[in-house]
Structure formats: C-alpha cells, structure tokens
Amino acid sequence: MSLMEATSSALLYLKTLDIDYISWLLWVVYPILITFLLPGFILLFLYLTSLGLFIYKHRGKLKAAYDHNLWEGALKTLGTVWWAQARIWHGYEVEGIDNIPTTGPALIIYYHGVIPVDFYYVVTAVLLEKGRHVHMVGDKFLFHIPGFQTLMEVCRVAPGTISSCIDVLKNGxxxxxxxxxxxxxxxxxxxYTLMWNNRVGFAKVAMQANVPIxxxxxxNIREAFRTPGWARAWLREFYEKTRLPIMPIYGFFPVKLRTVLGEPIYPSHLMSAEELAAxxxxxxxxxxxxxxKVPGSILRALLERVPFFK
Structure with missing residues (x-):
C-alpha cells in the first residue's frame, strides 16, 4: 500500500471514529438535557411569568408614581421587580416593619451579609408599603465602579460622614x-459574628440628631451568599492593609430569608456614645x-422554604 493510500485510509478511519464518538456523546447527553435542562427552562419561564404578573398587579401604584415624578416611577418599578424576586426566590418576609416610622427620621442598624440583598429588600418594602425612601451609607469603593454613579444618586447612597448623616436625619x-x-x-x-471593631460613629449620629435606632x-443571609473559609484566612491581612475588598464569593442560593426589625432604641443624654453603641x-x-440557628447551614436554610421544616 502506498503512502498516499495509507494516509487516505487513516483519515477516513479518523472521520468515522469522530462521527461515532459524537453520536455516542450525544446519545449520552440527550437524556441529561431532557431530564434537567428543559425542566429548568420551564421553571425559569414560570418564574418570569410570575414576575410579570406581580408587576402588572401593581400597575395602578406604578402609574401614579410615574405621573407624580419620573424617577419616583422608575424607583417603584425597580422596587416592584426586586420585591417580586425576593418573594419568589427567597420566600422573603419582613417582621416588625411597623417599627419603622411612617413619618420622621430613624436610623436602621443592620448586620452586613456578604452581599446585603436583605437590606435592598427592606428598602424596597419601605418604599412600596410606606412610600418612604431609605438613604444608605455605602463603602467608598462603590463610587469607583464604572456605571454606578446614577444608581448611587437615584437610590440615595452616599459615603456618609458623621456630619452628612446627621444632616440626612435632621431633614426627616x-x-x-x-x-x-x-x-x-x-x-x-x-x-454570624458581629465585627464592629468598637465603632461608635453611628451612635454619635443618633445622639446628635436625636433619632431612634x-x-x-x-x-440565613449568610447562607444566600458565602465566602470560602480559606479565602477569609488568607485575605484578611491584605484587606486590613489595603482596604481592597478582594474576595471570592459564591452562592445566590434560594434559601429562606426573613428580616426582623427590632424595637426602636432611643438615645439618652444620660449615656455616652460608647454605651449607646454597646x-x-x-x-x-x-x-x-x-x-x-448557628452555625448556619445552606441545606437547612433551603429546607426552611418547605413549611414542614420551619
């Protein structure tokens, strides 16, 4: 057999082998696609349908908001989307929202999850139920993210010095x-260890503005998003030296989330800022x-979506 014939035979064999391999691979993968991927698309479609109907249900409020103010309408539209996402994905609930006043200033102090989606949900709940905006103090790095400037302005997020926070509260x-x-x-x-490092700035703000906390x-906010333990150990010193929030994050698990708003704490001239902060x-x-329940468990938090496990 000549070299040309041998080469042609080899190529023909490889082509046949590739076709057979691809056919076998598809034969193996098709059941997986049919079993998992297609139901996933159906589930996604159902969620999107539910989201659309939820927004349509609130069309009257949204129209009134747009008629009053364009940005107000935009915020309430986005708020409705966020609230629907919270209810659908996390079975989200808020307890004690009556502790937030319908009028007048107040300072909300919260535990910070890896990604504080819970606070975004509370802001949304207050906007939709009480028609009030919650101003937020954000870390300085947020204002250096390209494209976030308009979002920060419209959502009333600011770096927050003591004097600027007092001004926000004194304006009601x-x-x-x-x-x-x-x-x-x-x-x-x-x-769920608090890491406040003896910070008392927020207490000084509440005392000088004379507002309830x-x-x-x-x-389960820490089960929705997590940071790996090994990364926390390795990157802590780097963060303390540079203040750069570099950390791998994983999650967005559909765990049960429930926000609890406690009774207001009123500052007193008889206590110091340190005592109020404590x-x-x-x-x-x-x-x-x-x-x-600590330590937090992703599996347990997922099961809490089922009434039997609550």
Whole structure:
C-alpha cells in the first residue's frame, strides 16, 4: 500500500471514529438535557411569568408614581421587580416593619451579609408599603465602579460622614448603616459574628440628631451568599492593609430569608456614645440569638422554604 493510500485510509478511519464518538456523546447527553435542562427552562419561564404578573398587579401604584415624578416611577418599578424576586426566590418576609416610622427620621442598624440583598429588600418594602425612601451609607469603593454613579444618586447612597448623616436625619429621612461594613461582609462567618471593631460613629449620629435606632437582622443571609473559609484566612491581612475588598464569593442560593426589625432604641443624654453603641450591638446580637440557628447551614436554610421544616 502506498503512502498516499495509507494516509487516505487513516483519515477516513479518523472521520468515522469522530462521527461515532459524537453520536455516542450525544446519545449520552440527550437524556441529561431532557431530564434537567428543559425542566429548568420551564421553571425559569414560570418564574418570569410570575414576575410579570406581580408587576402588572401593581400597575395602578406604578402609574401614579410615574405621573407624580419620573424617577419616583422608575424607583417603584425597580422596587416592584426586586420585591417580586425576593418573594419568589427567597420566600422573603419582613417582621416588625411597623417599627419603622411612617413619618420622621430613624436610623436602621443592620448586620452586613456578604452581599446585603436583605437590606435592598427592606428598602424596597419601605418604599412600596410606606412610600418612604431609605438613604444608605455605602463603602467608598462603590463610587469607583464604572456605571454606578446614577444608581448611587437615584437610590440615595452616599459615603456618609458623621456630619452628612446627621444632616440626612435632621431633614426627616430614614438612614441605614452597617457598622461592620465590608469587613463584616467578607470576614464574618457562619456563626454570624458581629465585627464592629468598637465603632461608635453611628451612635454619635443618633445622639446628635436625636433619632431612634432600629436594629435589624436577616435570618440565613449568610447562607444566600458565602465566602470560602480559606479565602477569609488568607485575605484578611491584605484587606486590613489595603482596604481592597478582594474576595471570592459564591452562592445566590434560594434559601429562606426573613428580616426582623427590632424595637426602636432611643438615645439618652444620660449615656455616652460608647454605651449607646454597646446597647445597639447587644440588641442585634439578641436578634441573631433568637432567630438564627448557628452555625448556619445552606441545606437547612433551603429546607426552611418547605413549611414542614420551619
């Protein structure tokens, strides 16, 4: 057999082998696609349908908001989408929303999850139920993310100095602060340890503005998004030196989320800022102790979506 004939025979054999291999591969994969992927698309379609109907259900409120103010309408539209997503994906609930005043200022102090979607949900709930905007204090790195400027402005997010926070509250607004901030978000753990590092700035703000403090905690927020334990150990020192929030994050699990808003804590001229901060921290820790099973478990949090396991 000549070299040309041998080469042609080899190529023909390889082509035949490739076709047979591809056919076999498809034969193996098709049942997997049919079993898992197609039902997934159906489930996604059902969720999108539910989301669309939820928005349509609130069309009257949205129309009134757009007629009043364009940005107000846009915010309430986005808020409706966020609320629908929270209800569908997390079975989300809020307890104690009556502790947030319908009028007048108040300071909301909350535990910071890896990604604080729970606070976004609370902001949405307050906007839709009480028609009030919650101003937020955000970390400075947020304002350096390209394309976020308009979002920060419309959603009333600011870096937040003591003087600027006092001004927000004295103007009769609601304000949300997480004393633990990015450090707590990235380096707390499944035991829901507060990492406030003796911060008292929020207490000084409440005392000087003379406003109530509302403690807040969301059950299973650390099971919705997580940071790996090995990364927390390796990157903590780097963060403390640079303040760069570099950390792998995984999750967006459809776990049960339930936000609890505690009784208002009123500042007193008889206590120092340190004493008030300690009292608020103890209140948040009490909410955690009464509502959160520790250490947190993703599986348990998923099962809590089923009434039998509540």
């Amino acid at each position: 607004n609601l304000l949300g602060i997480s004393p633990g901030g990015v450090r707590e978000a990235l380096f707390s753990n499944e035991n 509302i403690p807040m905690f969301t059950v 009292k608020v921290q103890a209140s948040v820790e009490d909410l955690i102790a009464k509502n959160q």
